[in-house]
Amino acid sequence: MAKRKIRKMRLAVLIGSIAVILIASVAGVSIFLLKKNKLLTTSKVELCIHETFDSKSYLRKKYQNKDINIAGEVQTDQLGEYELTYTFEDKQDVLRVFVVDRLIPEVTLKEATFIQGESVLPEELIESIHDDSATTVTFDQDYDFSELGDYTVKVIVTDEWDNQVTKETVIHIEKKDGTPPVMQGLSKMTAPASSPINYYEGVKAIDNQDPDPEFTADFSKVRESVPGNYEIYYTAKDRQGNEAVYTREIEITKVKDAQKVVYLTIDDGPSFNTPEILSILKRYNAKATFFVTGMCPEYYSYIKEAYDQGHAIGMHTYCHDYDKIYSSDEAYIEDLNKITDVVEAQIGYRPNIFRFPGGSSNTVSSHYNKGIISRLSDYSNRNGMIYYDWNADIGDGNAGLTAQDMITRAVESGDGITRIVMLMHDGRGSTESVKALPSIIQYYQDRGYVFKALEDTSPTAHHRIYN
Known part of the structure; x- marks a missing residue:
C-alpha cells in the first residue's frame, strides 16, 4: 500500500515536471x-x-x-521624435530617432538710421533670419542712443533650442529733418516721336542728410508718339519721409524723312506654328521680333532658331496668367525674370526689350492691382528695360477671324503710318495667322516697306496708360 502511494507521488511529480518543462519551453519561445x-x-x-x-x-x-523589413519614416527636415520598427524572421527591434536643432540661426543685419529721440529696437536691424524654429532678437547690452552720430552695435539672435549667434552692424542717429530732397538735371528734354526715352538719364536727387534719397518719374502724361510739349513729374523722398515733386519739360519732335518700315512683332510663341512662320519670313527676306512666353517648353528651341536667323527676341510673359502676374509688382518682376532666364538659356544673353501682356494700355491689370502698369513702366525705365506696344495689328487676338479678315485688318490698321509696329501672334491658336502672313508681307513690300527686327532705337509705339 505504501509502495503504491509512493509510485503515485512519483508519477505526479514526473507529470508536474513535464508540465513545467513544457510551460517553460513555450514561455521561452515567447520570450525569444x-x-x-x-x-x-x-x-x-x-x-x-x-x-x-x-x-x-x-x-x-x-x-x-x-x-x-523597416517600418516607419524619419523626416530629417522636421524637428521631432520618430520610431522605426525593424523585423527579420522571428526578431524585432525598435529604433527611436530624435531630430533636434543644433544649428545656429543664419542672420543678416542691415545698417539703419533713426531720428534722435526715437526708440531703437534690435528687430529693426534684421535683414533676414533663416532658422528651423522661432527666434528672439536682443542687443548684447543696453545702448544709449541719445547723442547724434554712428553707433556700432551687436545683435544676438537665439532660437528655441538655445542656438545663438552674434552679429555686428551700425546705427546712425540723426537730428529731425524737415527739408525734402532737391532734384538736379531737370533741363528740357527733346526726343523724336515714338523713340525710346530714358527719363532718368542725367537726373539725380540731393538731400541735406540722406546720401541716397529715392525718386521716381511719372511720365504717364507724355504722348511719346505725338509731337508736342509735355511735362514729366519727379517725386523725391528722403529716408525721414520728406517729399517734393518737381517738373521737367519734354518736347516730342516729328520724325522727318523716316524710312518706311514694318516692325513685325509676334507674341505668345514659341509653338508648333513657329517653324512655319520662320519659313515664311525667310522666303520673303523679312525680319521680325518674337516676344516669347514660357507656356510651351517643348518648343523653346525655336527661340534660338529665330535668333540665329537674325530675328530679335524679347520677353512677353512666362505664364500669361493675368491674375497671377498682375497681382503685385513683385509677381510681375518674378514672371519677367523667369521668361528672361528661358531666353538667356537659348540665346546666351538677357535682352532688354519686352511687351506687357495686354499691352501697357490694358485695363484688366487694374482689377488686380491699381496703378501697376504705371509703376512697372517706371521700374523698366529705371532699369534700362524698353517695353514695346504696337500701332497696327492683324487682329488675331480676336477669336474666329479668318486669314482674309486678318489681311484686311493688317492693311487698314497700318494705313498712312511710316514706321509700323505691327502685332500678330504665333501661339497654339494662330493657324489662321500663319495663313495670312505671306499676303501681309507681300502687300507692304509692294509699297516700299522693309521688314526689320526691333532695336534699342526702334519706335516703341507706346499706348496711353489707363490704370
Whole structure:
C-alpha cells in the first residue's frame, strides 16, 4: 500500500515536471520572439535637423546585408521624435530617432538710421533670419542712443533650442529733418516721336542728410508718339519721409524723312506654328521680333532658331496668367525674370526689350492691382528695360477671324503710318495667322516697306496708360 502511494507521488511529480518543462519551453519561445536589441546596435539615436539619415547603418554587422523589413519614416527636415520598427524572421527591434536643432540661426543685419529721440529696437536691424524654429532678437547690452552720430552695435539672435549667434552692424542717429530732397538735371528734354526715352538719364536727387534719397518719374502724361510739349513729374523722398515733386519739360519732335518700315512683332510663341512662320519670313527676306512666353517648353528651341536667323527676341510673359502676374509688382518682376532666364538659356544673353501682356494700355491689370502698369513702366525705365506696344495689328487676338479678315485688318490698321509696329501672334491658336502672313508681307513690300527686327532705337509705339 505504501509502495503504491509512493509510485503515485512519483508519477505526479514526473507529470508536474513535464508540465513545467513544457510551460517553460513555450514561455521561452515567447520570450525569444519578443526579445529586443537583437538586430540593432542601439535603441535610440539623435540627429541634427537636415542631417543625412541611413536607417540600415544601425543594424548589427551580421544583419547589414539581410533583407530587413523597416517600418516607419524619419523626416530629417522636421524637428521631432520618430520610431522605426525593424523585423527579420522571428526578431524585432525598435529604433527611436530624435531630430533636434543644433544649428545656429543664419542672420543678416542691415545698417539703419533713426531720428534722435526715437526708440531703437534690435528687430529693426534684421535683414533676414533663416532658422528651423522661432527666434528672439536682443542687443548684447543696453545702448544709449541719445547723442547724434554712428553707433556700432551687436545683435544676438537665439532660437528655441538655445542656438545663438552674434552679429555686428551700425546705427546712425540723426537730428529731425524737415527739408525734402532737391532734384538736379531737370533741363528740357527733346526726343523724336515714338523713340525710346530714358527719363532718368542725367537726373539725380540731393538731400541735406540722406546720401541716397529715392525718386521716381511719372511720365504717364507724355504722348511719346505725338509731337508736342509735355511735362514729366519727379517725386523725391528722403529716408525721414520728406517729399517734393518737381517738373521737367519734354518736347516730342516729328520724325522727318523716316524710312518706311514694318516692325513685325509676334507674341505668345514659341509653338508648333513657329517653324512655319520662320519659313515664311525667310522666303520673303523679312525680319521680325518674337516676344516669347514660357507656356510651351517643348518648343523653346525655336527661340534660338529665330535668333540665329537674325530675328530679335524679347520677353512677353512666362505664364500669361493675368491674375497671377498682375497681382503685385513683385509677381510681375518674378514672371519677367523667369521668361528672361528661358531666353538667356537659348540665346546666351538677357535682352532688354519686352511687351506687357495686354499691352501697357490694358485695363484688366487694374482689377488686380491699381496703378501697376504705371509703376512697372517706371521700374523698366529705371532699369534700362524698353517695353514695346504696337500701332497696327492683324487682329488675331480676336477669336474666329479668318486669314482674309486678318489681311484686311493688317492693311487698314497700318494705313498712312511710316514706321509700323505691327502685332500678330504665333501661339497654339494662330493657324489662321500663319495663313495670312505671306499676303501681309507681300502687300507692304509692294509699297516700299522693309521688314526689320526691333532695336534699342526702334519706335516703341507706346499706348496711353489707363490704370
